[in-house]
Amino acid sequence: MAQSNIKVKVQKFGNFLSSMVLPNIGAFIAWGLITALFIPTGFFPNETLAALVGPMVTYLLPLLIGYTGGKLVHDQRGGVVGAIATMGVIVGAPDTPMFLGAMVMGPLGAYVIKKFDQAIEGKVRSGFEMLVNNFSAGILGGILAVLALLGVGPAVNAFTAVLVTGVDWLIDAGLLPLTSILIEPAKILFLNNAINHGVLTPIGLEQVQQAGKSILFLLESNPGPGLGVLLAFMLFGRGTAKQSAPGAAIIHFFGGIHEIYFPYVLMKPMLLVSVVAGGMSGVFTLVLLGGGLVAPASPGSILAITAVTPPEGMAYVANFAAVIVAGAVSFIISAIVLKTSKKQDEDINQAAQKMEQMKGKKSSVAGQVSAENPGKLPGEVNKIVFACDAGMGSSAMGASLLRKKVKEAGLDISVTNTAISNLPADAQVVITQEELTPRATSKLPDAYHISVDNFLSSPEYDKLIATLQGGITEEQAELVEESEKDAVDVEPNMDEDDDLLLEENIFIGQEFATKEEAIRFAGEALVKAGYVEDSYVDAMIEREGITTTYMGNNVAIPHGTEEAKKAVIKSGFTVIQVPNGVEFNGEKAKMIFGIAGKDGTHLEILSGIAVICSEQENVDQMVQAKTAKELKDIINSK
Numbered sequence: 353m354a355q356s357n358i359k360v361k362v363q364k365f366g367n368f369l370s371s372m373v374l375p376n377i378g379a380f381i382a383w384g385l386i387t388a389l390f391i392p393t394g395f396f397p398n399e400t401l402a403a404l405v406g407p408m409v410t411y412l413l414p415l416l417i418g419y420t421g422g423k424l425v426h427d428q429r430g431g432v433v434g435a436i437a438t439m440g441v442i443v444g445a446p447d448t449p450m451f452l453g454a455m456v457m458g459p460l461g462a463y464v465i466k467k468f469d470q471a472i473e474g475k476v477r478s479g480f481e482m483l484v485n486n487f488s489a490g491i492l493g494g495i496l497a498v499l500a501l502l503g504v505g506p507a508v509n510a511f512t513a514v515l516v517t518g519v520d521w522l523i524d525a526g527l528l529p530l531t532s533i534l535i536e537p538a539k540i541l542f543l544n545n546a547i548n549h550g551v552l553t554p555i556g557l558e559q560v561q562q563a564g565k566s567i568l569f570l571l572e573s574n575p576g577p578g579l580g581v582l583l584a585f586m587l588f589g590r591g592t593a594k595q596s597a598p599g600a601a602i603i604h605f606f607g608g609i610h611e612i613y614f615p616y617v618l619m620k621p622m623l624l625v626s627v628v629a630g631g632m633s634g635v636f637t638l639v640l641l642g643g644g645l646v647a648p649a650s651p652g653s654i655l656a657i658t659a660v661t662p663p664e665g666m667a668y669v670a671n672f673a674a675v676i677v678a679g680a681v682s683f684i685i686s687a688i689v690l691k692t693s694k695k696q697d698e699d700i701n702q703a704a705q706k707m708e709q710m711k712g713k714k715s716s717v718a719g720q721v722s723a724e725n726p727g728k729l730p731g732e733v734n735k736i737v738f739a740c741d742a743g744m745g746s747s748a749m750g751a752s753l754l755r756k757k758v759k760e761a762g763l764d765i766s767v768t769n770t771a772i773s774n775l776p777a778d779a780q781v782v783i784t785q786e787e788l789t790p791r792a793t794s795k796l797p798d799a800y801h802i803s804v805d806n807f808l809s810s811p812e813y814d815k816l817i818a819t820l821q822g823g824i825t826e827e828q829a830e831l832v833e834e835s836e837k838d839a840v841d842v843e844p845n846m847d848e849d850d851d852l853l854l855e856e857n858i859f860i861g862q863e864f865a866t867k868e869e870a871i872r873f874a875g876e877a878l879v880k881a882g883y884v885e886d887s888y889v890d891a892m893i894e895r896e897g898i899t900t901t902y903m904g905n906n907v908a909i910p911h912g913t914e915e916a917k918k919a920v921i922k923s924g925f926t927v928i929q930v931p932n933g934v935e936f937n938g939e940k941a942k943m944i945f946g947i948a949g950k951d952g953t954h955l956e957i958l959s960g961i962a963v964i965c966s967e968q969e970n971v972d973q974m975v976q977a978k979t980a981k982e983l984k985d986i987i988n989s990k
Contacts, residue, residue, distance in 0.1 A: 372421040372455055379416055380553075383408045384647020384660040387560070395663045409557065414442055414454040421458030429469070429489060430462025436493030437461030437500055444505020451554035453500070453508040461496050465489060528567070528639055532631030535572055537624055539610060553648050565644035565662045570634070573652030575605050576675040577630030578613035580682025581623055585616055588690040593619060608651025622689045630682030634674040643670030733820055737779040738769040739792050750783060750804070752962040754813050761817050775799075781816070785900075853987070857881050857926040858980035864934040867941070871896055871910040874926050874946030883924035883948040884912075891916030892946070900937040906975070907965045908941035911948070920950040925961075929983060931975055942975045961987065 383405065390401040415435050422434020437460065441453030468488055476484050556566035582604060585597035593616065600612045617623045638644065642665060649656040654675065661667050736758075738751040751769035758765050770776070772788060775795050782799045784792045789803040804812050857877055864870040875889030891912035895901065902908045912919065926946040933940030945961060964970045964987060977983035 368424065368459075371424055372417050372458065375420055376413070376416040379408075379413060380647050381656075381660065383413060384645070387564075387646050388660065388662055391564075409561065410446070411442060413557075414438055414450040417451060417454035418458030418461070421455060422462035425459050425462035426466040426469070429465055429485070431458075433465040433489050433493040433496070434458035434461040436489075437496035440497035440500025441505040441508060444501035444503075445509035450505065450508065451557055452511065453505060455554070456508065457496065457500050457504060461493060464496065465492055468492060526639065528571075529632040529635040531571055532628050532635055536577060536627040536631045539572065539614070539627075556645075556648070559644075560646055563644075564664070565646050565667065567635075567638050567644040569645040569648050569660070570638055570643065570657070570671065570674060571631075573608075573610075573649045573657070574631065574634045574675055574678050575608065575610065575652050575654060575657075576634050576678025576680075577627040577682045578604050578610050579675075580630050580679040580684075581613055581616050581626055581686045583679070583683050584626075584686030584690055588687050605654055608649075608653025608656055610652055620689055620693065622693075623686055626682045626685040626689065629685055630678040633681040634678030637674040637677045638670055641666055641670035641673060643667060643674055645671070733780050734765055735776075735779055736765060736767045736781040736783065736816075737775060738767070738783045739772045739775055740769075740785065740788065750962070753966050754783070754816075757813055757817050758820075761820070763817070763820055765820065783812070853925045853927070853984065854881070855980045855984055857924070858983055859926070859928045860977065860980055860983065862928050862930050863932060864930060867896065867908075867934055867936045868893060870908075870928065870930065870934045870941070870944055871946075874910055874928055874944055877926040877928075878924060878946055878948050881924055881926065883920065883922055885919040885921065888912050888916050888919040888948065891919065902936035902939050902941055903965070904939075905965055905968050905971050906933065906940055906942040907945070907971060908936050908943075909945045909947055911946070917950070920948045922948075923950045924948050927983065927987075929975060929977065943971055 386401065386408070387405050389395050390398045391405060392402070415438055418438025419431040419435040422437075423431030425434070434457065437457040438450070438454045441450045441457050444450075445453065465488065472484065472488075552568040552571055556568035559566035559568065579601060582597045582601040585593050586601065588594075589597055597616070600616070603609050604612050617627060644662070644667065645657065645660045646662050647660040649660055657671055657675070658668075661671050736754065738754070751767050755767040758767055772784070772791050772795060775782065775792065777796070779796060779799050781802065782792050782796055783802045783804060785804060789801055792799075793801050802812050802816065859873075859877070862870075862873070864873065871892050872889055875884070875892045878884045879886055879889060892910050895913045895916075896910060900908075901910045925948075928944040928946065930942050930944060933942045934944075935941075943965070970986070973986050974983055977986060
């Protein structure tokens with residue numbers, strides 16, 4: 353237990369160190385590219401543009417790290433004080449990039465202001481809060497900057513010099529390859545980012561200042577060792593491990609996500625020998641040929657490595673050779689391990705679960721190597737959420753239809769709708785249009801995601817209902833029975849919603865050349881009816897550009913974006929009949945329902961429209977209606 357606690361604490365500390373650097377990797381890469389391109393030995397030497405190199409590494413990068421470290425401790429206020437304190441170490445050691453100093457002063461400055469805020473909480477007189485906040489941050493930040501300049505900067509400068517000297521000694525003594533004995537196993541323990549960005553990156557950037565490149569950037573990020581393991585599984589593995597290895601290899605080598613090969617090593621612990629030997633071979637090749645990078649390669653992709661390889665000398669040859677040699681050595685040893693292993697391969701899903709247990713949290717890439725959907729359908733589902741961009745149109749109609757099907761199937765499951773940006777954390781099943789599924793998946797990666805191209809009559813609804821019915825438990829059945837006793841019939845009554853759907857807002861026999869023309873017509877009708885402000889019309893056009901509002905069954909429901917909700921005065925609808933249809937992304941919309949929703953008051957009538965439009969024959973009747981009254985009567989009669 354004690355060892356486990358120590359490991360967790362080390363991982364947390366490592367994650368904290370890397371969290372200061374990772375959000376700013378783009379800035380490091382920008383600096384590296386400018387360096388590689390415009391310094392005197394770069395691809396396109398340019399004295400004017402090369403003037404960016406010094407200020408960026410001296411001021412910009414350390415300040416970004418200090419601000420980020422402070423924000424991690426005490427949000428925006430901590431970030432500001434952390435950046436002020438970081439400026440002290442920068443000025444205190446102007447000849448050395450103060451990355452380590454920023455990692456110290458950023459969090460320290462935030463910690464000091466956090467403790468001050470806690471001490472005065474509830475003690476500041478009303479009206480003086482802003483004054484106290486601003487002056488406390490300025491005074492404490494200034495004091496810390498002075499202390500950092502006089503003491504911390506010189507101390508960190510001396511410590512960095514010792515580390516750089518130590519690395520130089522390892523290189524001169526030919527011992528640098530031995531670092532792989534520590535680095536490769538540490539990666540499997542999820543200390544890779546801590547080692548790379550918390551230790552190697554600051555020292556490596558100091559070396560870049562002196563030599564124009566650093567070998568340290570490739571000690572951890574070399575994709576060769578992991579690639580060798582995955583190639584061996586492709587050829588000599590068994591079961592799901594062999595099937596998933598090709599996809600994992602692509603993600604690892606080109607995407608730079610090294611975490612994806614960790615389960616394969618955990619499956620066969622002897623493969624640690626492969627990655628250690630591969631890592632050592634790669635480092636030896638770098639030392640022998642003089643390889644190195646001008647900036648961190650993050651993620652550790654062959655593409656990122658190529659981008660930050662310096663142009664002079666044999667750098668490209670050395671770096672690519674290091675990747676190839678590391679991969680070849682790792683592959684040969686991995687192949688021997690797999691071929692001589694008599695034990696059946698462990699299931700890759702179990703290995704992925706083991707990896708997540710070691711990591712202490714869900715892995716965003718574990719599902720990529722698993723044969724199962726990482727967000728698989730739970731055994732007991734009680735919450736389904738439809739999501740669209742704004743959460744008031746297509747998702748509301750889809751939720752209405754599925755809610756009806758769920759009720760008819762006797763399932764006690766909540767079905768709601770929302771905007772993707774507001775997806776609740778407890779959503780178990782998320783249904784979105786195909787174009788929006790990636791956004792929804794990134795928002796809730798652990799949920800079970802379903803993509804549909806037709807919210808009104810998707811076969812996915814019936815598949816989901818059938819699956820849920822197959823998995824219903826006795827307890828759920830009892831809950832359903834109890835809920836049905838108390839259930840209230842919520843079928844919408846259109847006659848009670850006259851203020852939402854008026855005859856004067858129903859337009860018969862319209863013709864439009866484009867969907868934009870039709871959407872603008874619908875929006876202007878909403879404006880004239882007093883439902884929305886003028887700006888809502890443009891928001892409807894913008895919403896259509898995000899993903900189509902065509903619902904299927906010749907029906908479209910244009911509406912505004914989520915941000916445009918503030919332009920809605922009150923809920924209302926406009927109905928436009930287009931007998932010849934207007935094209936919506938390759939489909940013909942003959943019934944267009946323009947929607948303005950405020951505070952959910954439109955959802956009942958929208959639910960009714962969804963149920964009606966789910967049957968093509970009902971849509972055909974509305975398309976054939978001759979008057980606005982006849983069309984409204986058709987809606988109210990269903």
